Every structure is written in structure tokens, then in C-alpha cells.
Amino acid sequence: MEKKHMSFERRLEESVASLRTETPPDSALESGFVAMEGAMRPRVRSGRRRGLLSLTGALGTLAVLALATWPRQGQGLAWANVVNHFQTAPVAHETVSYGQAGHDLKVQTEFWMDHDKFAKHYMHRIYDMWTRFDGTREYYCHTRAPYGEIHTVTAGQRSGPYFRPTLTLMEDDSLETFLKKPSNVLVAKEETKLSDGRAVTRYRIKILPSRKYEEGGQMNVFVLPGRNLVVRCEYLTKDGKPSTVCDIDYPESIPDAQFKPLTDRPVYDEDVEKEQLVAQLRKGLGTIECKGVKANIRAVVATPGKEGFMTVLWQGASPNGEMSEPINVVGVPTRPTFGDSDLTTSRVLPKYNERVRNVPKSPLGGAGVMFKQGLPDRVTLQIPIYTQDPSKPIKDKNGKVLGYRSKFVGYGTLRDVTPLKIMTIRYFNNIQIAAFEGKNP
Amino acid sequence: MTDVELAERIAAGDSDAGKHLVRQYYPGLYRFLRQLTGRFDDAEDLAQLTLIRAHAACRRFDGRASFRTWLHRIAFHEFTRWRRRRRWNLSLSSAPPQDEKQYAKLVEADWLEKGLAQLPDGLRAAFLLHHVEELSIPEVALILGVPEGTVKSRLFHARKRLQVLLGEEANEVKNGKEAYEF
Numbered sequence: 001m002e003k004k005h006m007s008f009e010r011r012l013e014e015s016v017a018s019l020r021t022e023t024p025p026d027s028a029l030e031s032g033f034v035a036m037e038g039a040m041r042p043r044v045r046s047g048r049r050r051g052l053l054s055l056t057g058a059l060g061t062l063a064v065l066a067l068a069t070w071p072r073q074g075q076g077l078a079w080a081n082v083v084n085h086f087q088t089a090p091v092a093h094e095t096v097s098y099g100q101a102g103h104d105l106k107v108q109t110e111f112w113m114d115h116d117k118f119a120k121h122y123m124h125r126i127y128d129m130w131t132r133f134d135g136t137r138e139y140y141c142h143t144r145a146p147y148g149e150i151h152t153v154t155a156g157q158r159s160g161p162y163f164r165p166t167l168t169l170m171e172d173d174s175l176e177t178f179l180k181k182p183s184n185v186l187v188a189k190e191e192t193k194l195s196d197g198r199a200v201t202r203y204r205i206k207i208l209p210s211r212k213y214e215e216g217g218q219m220n221v222f223v224l225p226g227r228n229l230v231v232r233c234e235y236l237t238k239d240g241k242p243s244t245v246c247d248i249d250y251p252e253s254i255p256d257a258q259f260k261p262l263t264d265r266p267v268y269d270e271d272v273e274k275e276q277l278v279a280q281l282r283k284g285l286g287t288i289e290c291k292g293v294k295a296n297i298r299a300v301v302a303t304p305g306k307e308g309f310m311t312v313l314w315q316g317a318s319p320n321g322e323m324s325e326p327i328n329v330v331g332v333p334t335r336p337t338f339g340d341s342d343l344t345t346s347r348v349l350p351k352y353n354e355r356v357r358n359v360p361k362s363p364l365g366g367a368g369v370m371f372k373q374g375l376p377d378r379v380t381l382q383i384p385i386y387t388q389d390p391s392k393p394i395k396d397k398n399g400k401v402l403g404y405r406s407k408f409v410g411y412g413t414l415r416d417v418t419p420l421k422i423m424t425i426r427y428f429n430n431i432q433i434a435a436f437e438g439k440n441p
Numbered sequence: 442m443t444d445v446e447l448a449e450r451i452a453a454g455d456s457d458a459g460k461h462l463v464r465q466y467y468p469g470l471y472r473f474l475r476q477l478t479g480r481f482d483d484a485e486d487l488a489q490l491t492l493i494r495a496h497a498a499c500r501r502f503d504g505r506a507s508f509r510t511w512l513h514r515i516a517f518h519e520f521t522r523w524r525r526r527r528r529w530n531l532s533l534s535s536a537p538p539q540d541e542k543q544y545a546k547l548v549e550a551d552w553l554e555k556g557l558a559q560l561p562d563g564l565r566a567a568f569l570l571h572h573v574e575e576l577s578i579p580e581v582a583l584i585l586g587v588p589e590g591t592v593k594s595r596l597f598h599a600r601k602r603l604q605v606l607l608g609e610e611a612n613e614v615k616n617g618k619e620a621y622e623f
Binding site for chain 1: 476492573575
């Protein structure tokens with residue numbers, strides 16, 4: 001082998017450059033989409049931890065499928081027909097399996113689609129998530145997660161179909177760039193049979209080494225000749241082992257139950273809960289007083305669960321961020337009081353929620369408390385009452401006074417309250433704005 | 442779209458903005474965490490956690506640092522938490538590499554990774570952020586929560602230690618000789 005001169009500095013630079021080229025595997029990228037999609041849904045557990053919710057599932061795989069099936073110069077009308085049939089198939093069921101070296105393929109994502117109804121099930125390590133759309137409403141269920149969110153279904157309104165197997169799912173490559181990509185080469189079209197005996201046409205596509213697929217590989221797309229429907233798409237690594245396999249079948253129809261919420265757990269309707277909370281915020285629960293200072297209690301909201309979690313929302317001076325004065329639940333052991341910064345005097349600071357800061361009609365203060373042994377049906381609360389403290393201004397970095405800290409006056413008691421139980425709402429900003437501005441949540 | 446606009450859109454629940462964030466920043470976060478932890482599965486978990494934490498904190502993003510810097514700061518924080526949890530288990534150097542295609546692709550960088558794995562976390566993180574992620578020293582300082590002078594010092598010592606750790610070639614260079622690669 002040729003002997004090359006290589007100084008430490010040069011080798012270091014080359015190695016660093018090599019490290020810069022590392023990209024996440026497709027499955028990791030998918031899990032990134034999963035995490036973000038999950039984070040952007042309503043939280044399903046008390047506290048500040050955000051549940052990992054549903055996913056985009058096999059987006060990447062479908063992108064690969066799309067990559068393989070898109071017609072381009074030299075591939076003829078057959079490809080166009082395949083793509084067209086695939087895109088317009090009204091009913092389809094797909095499983096996406098992934099394998100790692102030395103391991104069998106494992107189904108990670110499953111899709112069902114029947115016209116405008118859609119369902120997907122994602123199973124990957126600790127995650128087990130469902131999303132179902134019945135044509136009108138979307139249901140989401142997370143059965144396992146790192147933080148223990150379990151058995152929760154939330155329902156929300158959607159305006160249209162959730163999913164179509166369309167080539168617009170190509171996330172990374174625009175059509176133009178894809179068509180110009182020289183790294184995907186159709187090398188063979190041959191008649192063969194699947195393991196179940198079905199006769200299919202196999203299109204073998206050579207994936208030349210590229211920035212995305214540094215080692216290159218091979219993609220096989222199996223098409224039912226009579227129907228021009230893709231029934232299998234597999235991506236093979238350089239050594240010929242399948243790493244991603246999509247199996248698609250096209251039943252006459254899929255039972256409606258597949259698109260409805262799971263039957264073994266309750267459904268918590270996000271839209272209904274929003275309406276209930278807005279109604280309570282508008283109506284209020286009453287006024288408490290201490291030494292002539294008043295606080296108008298607008299809502300007491302609680303999430304049942306193993307421990308239980310409750311937030312008290314009031315109009316009047318807000319607590320300071322330190323939450324020095326706890327909310328006491330008479331006769332019930334609780335953990336330390338905490339609060340969202342939007343509900344404290346800190347909300348005037350630029351780094352906290354701008355929307356609430358700029359909406360004078362939604363001056364809610366509040367604090368939360370977590371129970372040690374579950375949520376009681378009725379509670380008597382001792383709630384700290386504050387007054388604005390003009391001697392303690394809150395200033396921005398230019399010295400401009402944005403607001404004032406609060407001074408603790410004493411406790412007021414709110415007796416025998418039934419907390420409004422909600423499962424899907426953890427942040428109150430949009431809801432309080434809607435309540436006090438008369439808009440729908 | 443500016444970083445602040447992106448953060449606002451994500452905080453408002455704009456799923457397109459969320460996807461944009463993943464496409465734009467996830468690969469870099471994953472790379473940083475993979476090289477920091479030396480593990481694929483943990484890097485994936487930590488990158489996910491970073492996204493989740495970032496989403497939860499998006500409304501507090503004020504644009505003083507770039508979004509990328511901000512995300513890396515969260516990622517590093519998650520790494521330190523992970524490190525604390527794992528303190529009683531495997532050390533980085535003894536963590537077996539995952540048998541993944543991606544790892545094989547980085548064979549040429551294996552030499553450097555072996556050295557990096559033996560560096561203390563602070564030095565390794567500074568090296569990866571500055572040299573691999575190509576962040577400026579003020580940005581690295583922000584992410585690690587240390588003064589700029591400390592970052593410079595860490596970079597210097599990281600390089601110096603790598604020279605010592607990476608064996609014969611380094612010694613030869615130190616002695617003014619050439620190193621060879623076969």
C-alpha cells in the first residue's frame with residue numbers, strides 16, 4: 001500500500017472534516033420528526049414535562065418510495081402509471097419495517113388509509129403511539145413514553161384529509177433536484193414472484209454513493225403488473241441486506257373501527273375541554289379577600305392521575321416567580337407550589353410570553369400544585385393574595401419600568417370547590433385570551 | 442424566516458415550522474450528540490429530548506443568540522444530565538460502538554473519535570462545537586455557559602491532549618518528525 005506522509009495537524013483536519021459529514025440515519029431523523037410532532041400536540045401529563053406524542057412515521061421511507069417510483073427520463077410510461085396508481089389508490093394498508101445489521105426486520109410503522117380516513121401506528125423502542133382520523137375528528141393515543149404518559153386519547157377537530165400517499169411527502173428533495181439527481185439509476189426490470197407467490201415486476205434501482213447515501217445501495221420496487229400498484233419497496237444496503245422494507249396492500253375497504261379511538265381507554269375531547277374552561281374563566285368562582293385586598297378566582301383546573309395536578313387562576317396581582325407562598329389544599333398533602341411564568345409577575349419581561357403580555361384583558365395570575373396521593377373530588381383552598389408593590393419595579397435592560405413585583409398580603413380561603421377536570425390542556429395563554437376577548441378558543 | 446419568527450411559529454403550534462426546525466437543525470444536533478456520547482441510540486434519544494425541550498421553551502427564545510446556538514445549548518444540557526445518570530454505568534471509552542451503517546462510514550474519523558472519547562466532557566464538547574460544528578468561540582461559550590477565555594483554554598488543551606493521546610504520530614510530530622499513514 002502506498003505510504004503517505006501525514007502530519008498530525010493534517011490528519012486532525014481531515015478527521016474533523018470527516019466528522020462534519022456525519023448525518024443521522026433515516027430512522028433517527030424520523031424520530032426527530034416524531035418528537036417534534038409529539039411536542040406540538042397537547043400535553044397529556046401533568047407538570048412541565050412534555051409528552052412525546054404521535055409521529056410522522058414512515059415519512060422518510062415513503063420519501064424513499066417516492067424517490068424510487070418517480071418517473072424520469074428513460075424510464076418510460078410504465079413508471080408514470082405506477083406512480084399515478086400509487087398516488088390515487090383510495091384504500092391502502094402499509095407496513096414499514098426497519099432492520100439493523102445482525103437483526104431481523106421489525107415493523108415500526110403501520111398505516112391504514114381509506115379515502116379521507118387515516119390511521120397510523122408507530123412502535124419504536126419505548127414509543128407506542130396511535131393517530132387516527134375518522135374523516136372529521138383526529139384521535140391521538142400514546143400508550144408508552146419515557147415519562148409515563150399512558151392510556152390517553154385526545155380528540156380534536158380537523159378540517160380535511162390527514163394523509164395521502166403522495167409524492168409531495170418528499171421532504172428533502174424537491175422534484176426538480178430529484179429529477180436531476182444522477183445517483184439513482186434504473187438498472188433492471190424483471191418479472192419475478194414474491195414469497196407469497198404473487199407475480200410481480202421488480203424494478204431494480206442502483207443507488208450510487210452520494211452525500212446522503214455514502215455507501216450507495218440498491219432499491220427494489222415490486223409492482224403488480226396488472227394493476228400497476230406498488231406492493232413492496234425495499235432498500236438494500238451495500239451488502240445486499242434489506243434495511244427498510246415497505247409492504248403495501250390494497251384491500252377493498254378497511255373497517256371503520258380502524259379509524260376510531262381505541263376502545264379500551266377513555267377519550268378526552270380537547271374541543272369540549274376548551275369550551276368548558278373558557279366558560280369557567282368567563283363566569284369565575286368568586287372573590288376572596290385579605291386585609292382589604294381582593295383576588296377574583298376565575299378557575300380551578302385539575303388533571304386527574306396517579307398524583308394529580310391542579311392550577312388556580314385568578315385576576316388580581318400575580319404571584320412572583322419564586323412562588324414563595326404556597327397554595328394550601330386543606331387536609332391534603334401536596335408537593336411544592338409551582339407556576340408558569342406567564343401567570344407570574346415575570347410575564348412583563350420580554351423573554352416571556354409576548355401575547356399575554358400585550359393583552360391587557362387577560363391579566364390572569366396563578367399557580368399550580370401537584371398532589372401526593374391523587375386528586376380529591378372537592379377541595380378547600382388557601383390561596384395567597386398579593387398587591388402590587390410600587391417599590392419593586394421590574395425593568396428591562398434599558399431601565400424602562402415594565403411592571404412591578406407583588407407583595408404578599410395574606411391568604412384567602414375558597415371553600416369546597418370542585419375542580420374542573422381536564423386532560424388535554426396544560427397552557428392557558430390562548431384560552432385566557434379567548435375567554436377575556438370573547439373569541440373562540 | 443428569522444430565528445425569532447421560527448420560534449414564534451413553533452410556539453404557536455405551526456407544524457410546518459416544526460418540520461422546518463427538524464430538517465434544519467436535527468442533523469447537526471444528532472451529530473454533535475452522537476460524537477459527544479459516542480453512542481447512536483443515546484444520541485437519538487437526546488436529540489429528541491432537545492427538540493422537545495426546545496419546543497417547550499420556544500416562546501422564551503429572544504433571538505439574542507442564533508437558534509442553532511440556542512439548540513446546542515439545550516443539547517449540551519441534556520448531555521450533562523445524561524452523563525450524570527450514566528456515571529455509574531459505562532464510561533464513554535468502554536461504550537461499545539453501535540453496529541450501524543453510519544458508524545462504518547466514519548471509519549476515517551475513528552482515529553480522532555478514540556482520542557475525543559478520552560477527553561473530559563468540557564474539552565470534548567468545546568472541540569466538537571468549535572471544530573466540527575464550526576461555531577464561533579462566543580457561541581461555544583454561550584452553549585457551555587463558560588467565559589470565552591475558558592473556551593479558548595479548553596480548545597488549546599483539547600488539541601494538546603489529543604496530540605498526546607493519539608499515539609505515535611503525535612509523538613513524532615512533537616519531535617519534529619513526520620508521521621506516516623499506511
